[in-house]
Amino acid sequence: MTKPKVLISDKMDPNAARIFEERGCEVDVKPGMTPDELKAVIGEYDGLAIRSATKVTRDILDAATNLKVIGRAGIGVDNVDIPYASSKGVVVMNTPFGNSITTAEHAIALLMALARQIPAADTQTQRGEWPKSAFMGVEVTGKTLGLIGAGNIGSIVASRALGLKMKVVAFDPFLTPERAIELGVEKVDLETLLARADFITLHTPLTDQTRNILSRENLGKTKPGVRIVNCARGGLVDEAALKELLDSGHVAGAALDVFQTEPAKDSPLFGTPNFICTPHLGASTTEAQVNVALQVAEQMADYLVNGGVTNALNMPSLSAEEAPKLKPYMALAENLGSLVGQLAHGNLDKISIEREGHAAELSGKPITGAVLAGLMREYSDSVNMVNAPFLAKERGIDVREVRHDREGVYHTLVRVTVATEAGDRSVAGTLFGAGAPRLVEIFGVAIEADLKGNMLYIVNEDAPGFIGRIGTLLGQNGINIGTFHLGRRDAGGEAVLLLSVDQPIPDDVVKQACALEGVRMVKPLAF
Ligand SMILES: NC(=O)c1ccc[n+]([C@@H]2O[C@H](COP(=O)([O-])OP(=O)(O)OC[C@H]3O[C@@H](n4cnc5c(N)ncnc54)[C@H](O)[C@@H]3O)[C@@H](O)[C@H]2O)c1
Ligand SMILES: O=C(O)[C@H](O)COP(=O)(O)O
Numbered sequence: 465m466t467k468p469k470v471l472i473s474d475k476m477d478p479n480a481a482r483i484f485e486e487r488g489c490e491v492d493v494k495p496g497m498t499p500d501e502l503k504a505v506i507g508e509y510d511g512l513a514i515r516s517a518t519k520v521t522r523d524i525l526d527a528a529t530n531l532k533v534i535g536r537a538g539i540g541v542d543n544v545d546i547p548y549a550s551s552k553g554v555v556v557m558n559t560p561f562g563n564s565i566t567t568a569e570h571a572i573a574l575l576m577a578l579a580r581q582i583p584a585a586d587t588q589t590q591r592g593e594w595p596k597s598a599f600m601g602v603e604v605t606g607k608t609l610g611l612i613g614a615g616n617i618g619s620i621v622a623s624r625a626l627g628l629k630m631k632v633v634a635f636d637p638f639l640t641p642e643r644a645i646e647l648g649v650e651k652v653d654l655e656t657l658l659a660r661a662d663f664i665t666l667h668t669p670l671t672d673q674t675r676n677i678l679s680r681e682n683l684g685k686t687k688p689g690v691r692i693v694n695c696a697r698g699g700l701v702d703e704a705a706l707k708e709l710l711d712s713g714h715v716a717g718a719a720l721d722v723f724q725t726e727p728a729k730d731s732p733l734f735g736t737p738n739f740i741c742t743p744h745l746g747a748s749t750t751e752a753q754v755n756v757a758l759q760v761a762e763q764m765a766d767y768l769v770n771g772g773v774t775n776a777l778n779m780p781s782l783s784a785e786e787a788p789k790l791k792p793y794m795a796l797a798e799n800l801g802s803l804v805g806q807l808a809h810g811n812l813d814k815i816s817i818e819r820e821g822h823a824a825e826l827s828g829k830p831i832t833g834a835v836l837a838g839l840m841r842e843y844s845d846s847v848n849m850v851n852a853p854f855l856a857k858e859r860g861i862d863v864r865e866v867r868h869d870r871e872g873v874y875h876t877l878v879r880v881t882v883a884t885e886a887g888d889r890s891v892a893g894t895l896f897g898a899g900a901p902r903l904v905e906i907f908g909v910a911i912e913a914d915l916k917g918n919m920l921y922i923v924n925e926d927a928p929g930f931i932g933r934i935g936t937l938l939g940q941n942g943i944n945i946g947t948f949h950l951g952r953r954d955a956g957g958e959a960v961l962l963l964s965v966d967q968p969i970p971d972d973v974v975k976q977a978c979a980l981e982g983v984r985m986v987k988p989l990a991f
Contacts, residue, residue: 468488468489468532468765468769469511469530470484470490470491470510470511470512470768471508471511471513472491472493472494473502473513473514473517474513474515474518474537475495475515475517476495476513476537477754477758478757479758480513480757480760484764487762487765487766488769489510489769495517497518499521503523504527506531507527507528511533511534511764512534513537513761515747516538516540517543520534521545525548525552531552532767533555533556533764534549534554534555534557535558535760536557537559537756537759537760538563539563540558540697541556541558541845542670550779556778557763557764557777558775559755559759559760559763562756563746563752564617565751566748567617568618569749570695570721571621571665571693574693574695575604578691578718578719578740579663579691580599581601581738583740584738604629605628605629607662609622609664610633610635610660610661611632611633611635611649611657612634612636612664612667612668613667613669613674613696614643614644614649615636617667617696618634618668622634622648623647626648630663632650633651633656633661634649634651635652635654635656635657636651637811637843638861639651639811640861641813643858658682659686661687662687662689663692663693664693665693666696666701669843670697671842676701678694683705683715686715689716690715690716691715691716692706694718694719695746698722698724703723706733710733710736715738720739720742721741722746727743790831792899793830793834793878793895794830794834795834795901796893796902797834798837799901800835800838800892801837801841802991803891803989804882805838806987807891808882808884812839812884814882815835815839815861815863815864815883816865816879817831817835817866818865818866818878818880818881819865820876821872821876821877822875822895823877824867824868824869828865832853832863834849836849836853836861837852839852839880840852874904878894879891879892879905890907890908891903891907892905901915902914903962906921906962909951911951913947913949913962913964917964917965918964918965918966918967918968919990920962920965920977921960921985921987922934922977922985923985924958924961924980924984925959926952930959930980931950931961934961937977938973941970943965943967943973945963946965947963947964949962950962968990
């Protein structure tokens with residue numbers, strides 16, 4: 465039997481290559497290739513092991529005719545086009561915990577370096593200037609640290625900051641009050657965090673919700689003299705606004721390990737007083753690199769040699785026997801989870817997953833895992849069907865699985881209900897024909913739709929003329945409607961419209977739709 469071939473295309477601890485060979489794979493190590501060089505060779509490989517430097521774009525995936533698995537030795541997978549990899553049947557795995565401690569320690573190192581201006585003091589001292597009176601630092605003891613994102617890394621940063629006798633306030637929509645107590649942090653909204661924090665540190669993935677979370681406007685709401693650390697992802701902070709606020713003195717210091725464009729070789733921030741930076745070194749310790757290299761090689765070799773799936777971001781972990789029966793349910797469950805995740809506002813602390821008819825005869829765990837992965841994918845890069853239940857538990861989300869023996873209108877049904885601050889919200893779906901997932905109810909309104917691609921969800925008053933108005937608006941903006949689904953609570957009451965469209969809906973079109981007569985809510989969705 466020919467051995468699976470793996471390419472390691474980023475700098476990786478040598479343990480990775482050793483493990484691949486020991487587990488029956490052939491391995492080539494070629495860090496630093498250009499995209500064209502990678503494109504020219506990728507067709508030979510069954511596996512691609514990467515860190516953040518290799519960009520796995522559509523172009524690369526199109527050339528990757530034999531590729532079966534991409535393994536990220538680390539956490540962030542924003543350098544991989546996961547939807548396209550999924551469409552090509554390529555499994556994408558990461559190592560969600562291997563570098564968390566190391567990255568949290570880097571954030572704390574940058575925080576302390578900011579407090580005492582260590583890099584500038586070091587440079588001037590080594591120039592022979594002995595600048596003793598030029599540097600007056602601040603103590604961190606008793607100061608308030610604002611944590612944006614309290615997942616794996618954020619939680620570790622919180623524990624270290626508490627050890628430094630700081631007070632920690634945290635903003636994270638998935639942080640439950642119980643988990644906040646367990647971490648010893650005060651859960652706050654973003655406005656409160658901005659107003660109260662002496663130091664702010666970011667630990668979220670880069671998503672549509674977090675992009676530019678420290679925007680010019682939000683930076684303007686921070687406390688004068690605030691110090692900011694970003695060890696998560698470039699793009700979370702408006703770099704131009706940060707530069708202006710550092711120059712004006714409103715921001716007393718900023719430390720970036722990550723930049724909007726990387727490698728960052730020419731940033732306007734360079735040379736700004738009280739600005740320090742590192743070249744995406746968050747995960748760069750011997751310990752973390754050994755952890756992620758060993759783990760990624762073990763996971764990838766297991767998949768290539770035995771078919772075992774661990775920490776996949778786009779595939780459930782299933783045994784060979786269950787797989788064919790559960791497969792269509794996984795797609796349905798993930799879509800339902802994603803739908804409630806996109807539609808529910810506020811904190812989610814309770815979720816119930818009900819199965820009836822044929823669905824009740826199957827194992828509930830994979831379906832629950834898929835619902836939770838869909839739900840939390842909005843908030844975390846590293847969530848998958850395997851770790852989603854664990855993450856939900858860690859975050860104090862109460863997950864209930866309910867099995868009904870009865871068969872209702874549909875021969876099989878999965879219902880997902882989340883408890884939000886605004887009350888219970890429930891969506892349900894079934895399988896049609898040869899297992900095609902279909903939404904059949906949304907927040908109490910019967911509606912039938914495929915959840916696919918870009919969609920638009922509208923709640924409006926049930927009155928004549930509305931469908932024409934929304935059709936005209938989308939048409940005027942060059943947006944083609946693919947499918948059109950209607951439902952209503954009762955005649956003349958609340959109506960629901962779910963459209964599939966051929967492109968993402970721009971914000972200004974959403975605003976125009978919100979302004980149409982009779983509209984109560986408009987939300988673009990993506991599946
Ligand atoms: N600098 C580095 O070298 C380095 C190393 C490792 C990880 N990272 C990055 O650090 C980030 C955090 O990693 P992690 O392992 O802690 O991820 P995680 O998934 O465990 O935690 C992310 C947290 O962000 C929260 N979140 C999501 N959307 C939010 C929003 N809109 N507002 C506030 N909070 C929100 C989530 O609920 C979650 O708790 C990721 O972007 C990862 O890629 C950087
Ligand atoms: O998401 C991650 O794991 C970090 O950003 C680390 O990236 P790196 O492996 O390129 O250092």
